[in-house]
Amino acid sequence: MSTRRQFLQTSLLLGAAGAAPGLLANAPAATGARVVSTWDFGVGANQAAWKVLAADGSALDAVEAGARWAESDLCNPTVGRCGNPDRDGVLTLDASIMNGDGRCGSVAALADIGHPISVARAVMEKTPHVMLVGEGAQQFAVQQGFPKQNLLTAEAERAWREWLKTEHYAPQINAERRGLPGDKNNHDTLGMLAIDANGQMAGACTTSGMAFKMHGRVGDSPIIGAGLYVDNEVGAATASGMGEEMIRNAASFLVVELMRQGLSPAEACREAIARVVRKRPEASRTLQVCFLALNRNGEVGAYALHRGFVYAVCDAKRQDALLDSDAVYTSTQA
Numbered sequence: 001m002s003t004r005r006q007f008l009q010t011s012l013l014l015g016a017a018g019a020a021p022g023l024l025a026n027a028p029a030a031t032g033a034r035v036v037s038t039w040d041f042g043v044g045a046n047q048a049a050w051k052v053l054a055a056d057g058s059a060l061d062a063v064e065a066g067a068r069w070a071e072s073d074l075c076n077p078t079v080g081r082c083g084n085p086d087r088d089g090v091l092t093l094d095a096s097i098m099n100g101d102g103r104c105g106s107v108a109a110l111a112d113i114g115h116p117i118s119v120a121r122a123v124m125e126k127t128p129h130v131m132l133v134g135e136g137a138q139q140f141a142v143q144q145g146f147p148k149q150n151l152l153t154a155e156a157e158r159a160w161r162e163w164l165k166t167e168h169y170a171p172q173i174n175a176e177r178r179g180l181p182g183d184k185n186n187h188d189t190l191g192m193l194a195i196d197a198n199g200q201m202a203g204a205c206t207t208s209g210m211a212f213k214m215h216g217r218v219g220d221s222p223i224i225g226a227g228l229y230v231d232n233e234v235g236a237a238t239a240s241g242m243g244e245e246m247i248r249n250a251a252s253f254l255v256v257e258l259m260r261q262g263l264s265p266a267e268a269c270r271e272a273i274a275r276v277v278r279k280r281p282e283a284s285r286t287l288q289v290c291f292l293a294l295n296r297n298g299e300v301g302a303y304a305l306h307r308g309f310v311y312a313v314c315d316a317k318r319q320d321a322l323l324d325s326d327a328v329y330t331s332t333q334a
Contacts, residue, residue: 034298034315035062037192038240038290041079042312043320045070045190050314059194059202060099060121067095067117067204070190077159078188081114081151083208085160087167088215091152093208094222095120100201100232104130106222107137112148117206119146120222130224134216163212189221191228191238193294201296203230203238210243219243225253234260235295237268241288241305245276255293265293265301266326273303273328290325305329 033053035046049066053059071080071093078084085091095116096106105124108131110116119141123132132140142148189207196202205221205228220227220243227243229252230236237255239246246252251272258268269291277284290309292302302311302325309325 032298032316033059033195033197034294034300034313035066035192035194036292036294036300036311036313037066037190038238038292038309038311039188039190040310040312040322041070041074041076041188042190042192043314043322044074045192046312046314047319048073049192049194050319053194053196054316056197058198059196059200060097062194062196063192063202063204064097064117064121066192066194067097067190067206068115071115071117071206075153076188077156077211078208079190079206080208082153082156083151084156084211085152086209086215086217087160087163087169087212089152089157089160090215091156091208093151093206094218095204095206096222096224096228097121097124097204098202098224098228098230098236099124100230100236102231104224104230106131106224107141108133108218108222109216110134110137110141112151113138113141113146114149114151115146117204119144120204131222133218160212167212169212189219189227189240189243191221191240191292193230193236193238193292195294195296195298199232199296201230201232201236201294203228203236205238220246220251223247225250227252229253229256231256231260232296235265235293237265237291237293240290240292240309245280245283245287245289249276249279251276251289251291255291259293259295265295265299266303267301269293269301269303270326273305276305277328285329292325303327 035049045066048069049062052062075082092109093116098104105120193203207221226246237252290304304327307327313321
């Protein structure tokens with residue numbers, strides 16, 4: 001893993017070589033389709049998306065298909081139908097989708113609708129807006145034919161009632177991967193990026209947000225530029241971890257802009273992590289922040305604040321690759 005000094009030297013060399021905005025705009029587009037996503041459940045999501053890409057489908061259709069798999073077929077406390085509720089016992093979902101041409105849509109604090117990613121796409125394609133929230137998002141979803149349904153599972157309700165005994169709120173870094181009690185999977189998110197056979201890019205995010213959050217809290221996942229950003233000229237990025245840090249730094253947009261300046265996906269993710277640490281050093285030991293990026297040439301990179309972040313890659317040669325991300329702090333202990 002490169003040291004901070006080596007990274008800065010690389011950045012200076014890029015600058016000396018004349019790396020400028022739009023550097024990647026003249027680079028050749030990717031010749032093969034690829035999809036990447038966050039966390040171990042990204043393997044299943046990628047395979048759902050790959051069915052679309054393998055049939056010469058669009059990146060936009062692929063990421064929607066992958067996110068829909070996570071929302072319905074996966075049962076995870078942080079995504080879709082099995083998500084944990086907020087501290088009032090209400091399960092709300094957030095999602096965003098973005099095409100490489102700049103079109104995007106999102107929903108936040110959406111209750112009783114099973115596929116927020118598809119509602120987000122409907123916002124993008126059928127309204128003049130980018131984001132709908134709360135009751136308005138639900139009203140729009142119903143008008144578009146999405147059925148209302150109670151998504152709170154018995155297991156999630158039991159977890160909430162157990163939490164009410166103490167009402168202790170302290171998210172743990174990678175808790176589920178360290179065998180710790182408490183808020184397991186408390187801030188995982190499915191973030192997905194794809195490039196299709198035509199070199200077009202798209203991305204999607206879907207999540208139920210932080211377990212036992214304040215009612216009305218919205219994280220980075222539905223916020224374009226924070227949890228997700230895609231630009232056909234450069235590449236795409238998505239984030240996972242503590243959403244407030246992504247919002248404070250417009251983090252996914254930052255990663256894409258760093259790639260525009262000539263950094264590789266991994267270097268861009270690393271520099272975005274460094275910026276989070278510089279701004280909030282007091283929080284860096286207790287929060288997880290992760291980035292995943294894909295440039296227009298199909299190159300993949302990731303970086304995390306703490307060890308434990310994994311990401312999935314799927315293309316014509318590999319269907320279920322799961323890779324460990326480099327991290328600033330190599331200990332999983334906060």
